[in-house]
Amino acid sequence: MTRITVDLGPRSYGIEIGPNLLESLGEKVSEVAPATRCALITDESVGAIYGTSAQESLERAGYRVERIAVGAGETSKRLSVVGAVYDQMAAARLERKSPVIALGGGVVGDLAGFVAATYLRGTPFIQVPTTLLAQVDSSVGGKVGVNLPAGKNLVGAFYQPKLVLCDLDTLQSLPEREYRAGLAEVIKYGIIEDVALFESLEAQTRRLNERSMDYLAPVIRRCCEIKASVAQRDEREGGLRQILNFGHTIGHAIEAVAGYGGVFARRGDLDRHGQSGGPIRKTHGV
Numbered sequence: 584m585t586r587i588t589v590d591l592g593p594r595s596y597g598i599e600i601g602p603n604l605l606e607s608l609g610e611k612v613s614e615v616a617p618a619t620r621c622a623l624i625t626d627e628s629v630g631a632i633y634g635t636s637a638q639e640s641l642e643r644a645g646y647r648v649e650r651i652a653v654g655a656g657e658t659s660k661r662l663s664v665v666g667a668v669y670d671q672m673a674a675a676r677l678e679r680k681s682p683v684i685a686l687g688g689g690v691v692g693d694l695a696g697f698v699a700a701t702y703l704r705g706t707p708f709i710q711v712p713t714t715l716l717a718q719v720d721s722s723v724g725g726k727v728g729v730n731l732p733a734g735k736n737l738v739g740a741f742y743q744p745k746l747v748l749c750d751l752d753t754l755q756s757l758p759e760r761e762y763r764a765g766l767a768e769v770i771k772y773g774i775i776e777d778v779a780l781f782e783s784l785e786a787q788t789r790r791l792n793e794r795s796m797d798y799l800a801p802v803i804r805r806c807c808e809i810k811a812s813v814a815q816r817d818e819r820e821g822g823l824r825q826i827l828n829f830g831h832t833i834g835h836a837i838e839a840v841a842g843y844g845g846v847f848a849r850r851g852d853l854d855r856h857g858q859s860g861g862p863i864r865k866t867h868g869v
């Protein structure tokens with residue numbers, strides 16, 4: 584296991600990266616957010632694979648766990664889902680000290696983080712990212728939020744987690760398409776900040792495609808270091824942090840041309856939003 588610190592003064596936190604970390608989730612959460620109850624927010628797909636082991640670990644550490652599963656995919660990142668999650672948390676009498684634990688990809692992390700930032704005016708937040716994209720990008724830096732029919736990520740907050748736990752074993756069950764989506768962000772870090780990383784990715788495509796843990800562990804660590812360093816210098820995206828959106832403008836154009844579907848989309852319903860009946864426009868960076 585390796586650990587990086589995101590140095591943000593009183594809002595500092597650790598990112599732990601390694602295999603089999605879900606096993607000790609409860610113990611780690613109790614170190615940063617001791618309480619009697621907690622919310623474990625996940626999506627239906629991730630919950631079916633990792634929900635029980637995460638819940639059991641939290642219970643071993645003494646938590647009464649309220650497990651909340653939202654539908655998988657971007658359509659869960661909206662205010663009506665936030666409202667339903669608040670209701671379930673209030674019914675379970677979760678308190679201000681009760682940690683909110685996000686177990687899943689960027690959708691669950693952004694949604695659960697927004698819930699944590701706003702329920703009772705803020706509860707402790709823990710990220711357990713299970714996609715490559717979430718491990719190298721969305722779980723670090725404290726941007727949380729949801730979409731509106733008018734656009735993506737239009738409502739949100741800067742709300743740092745108390746801990747990020749990247750269990751590398753979870754990447755083995757990730758569908759190929761999602762893994763490749765995460766690789767795009769990894770390549771981005773090479774381009775914006777680290778030539779050696781970029782050259783190594785070019786030279787080691789076989790190990791990358793095989794998801795070799797020996798190779799991936801230091802790569803994920805390096806990406807988290809870069810993201811942490813940018814977030815430390817520009818926590819609220821005053822300028823420098825925009826570099827993390829490198830490549831997204833052309834990506835958004837490709838998505839728009841492809842109608843947020845078809846060959847370029849990562850999921851059939853990507854960026855579609857039931858309420859307005861139209862596609863969500865990507866007007867902002869992630």
Ligand SMILES: NC(=O)c1ccc[n+]([C@@H]2O[C@H](COP(=O)([O-])OP(=O)(O)OC[C@H]3O[C@@H](n4cnc5c(N)ncnc54)[C@H](O)[C@@H]3O)[C@@H](O)[C@H]2O)c1
Nearest residue numbers: 628629655656688689690713714716721726753756757869
């Ligand atoms: N907050 C930020 O700084 C930031 C940065 C980048 C992206 N994002 C946001 O992240 C979201 C995209 O995140 P994502 O790409 O992780 O998508 P996602 O959360 O929708 O996950 C992709 C799919 O993979 C499944 N999945 C997740 N982990 C799995 C696992 N280990 N095994 C099997 N299946 C698994 C999920 O159920 C889902 O169907 C977008 O909403 C984007 O706006 C936020």
